[in-house]
Amino acid sequence: MPEKLREIYGRLFSAYGPQGWWPGETPFEVAVGAILTQATNWRNAARAIANLKAARALSPEAMGRLPHTRLTELVRPAGFFNQKAKRLRAFLELIRKYGGLDKLFALPVEELREALLSVPGIGPETADSIVLYAVGKPVFVVDAYTRRILVRLGLIEGGETYEELRDLFESNLPRDPELYKEYHALFVRHGKEHCRVRPHCKGCPISELCDFEKDK
DNA sequence: ACCCAGGGTCATA
């Protein structure tokens, strides 16, 4: 399995190159982006972030001073804006509870994950995206593309839990945050390009490893 | 006029 995971990574990296994830100038901005991009095109999330930036609201303190309706309005282009405004405020509440972003992000990884997961609206993928891309700790981020790609490669059944898949990567790859960052980003890139629900297998860089026969 | 995005939660069965 370690060899296969390296093989897949190598091919994806050769095909697509470095993805430059995560766009964002500060850890807080990255974390905010992780919430805003839930089930949403990054393009739309980026618009919401641009709004927040223009409003100088990209710090926990400044965002906390915004009226709720104002926050909702700024976040609108990201979609699900009522939920996401509420989720951002819940995240701010966690930050306050730990005495600041630095204190929160300085927690041991497992405690940090648990703390993030305790926030209503932050689930496993969002929590791990924050831990990996905002904090830089080596947790592997699993998403729908990851699962789908592994299924089509015949490496998993599909019914595995989030934690099982995360463990699959973390116990078969070196605990290297830079590797995890790039790998996840490459899965997303490859997913969009070739491995959607409706597959687009022509020119697929990992077709030789893949069982999936349709649409050739 | 569809389909779908870098998810998560809650109600039902």
Added chain:
DNA sequence: TATGACCATGGG
């Protein structure tokens, strides 16, 4: 435990 509904904007 396992589906389904819901949240909502913007691009293809």
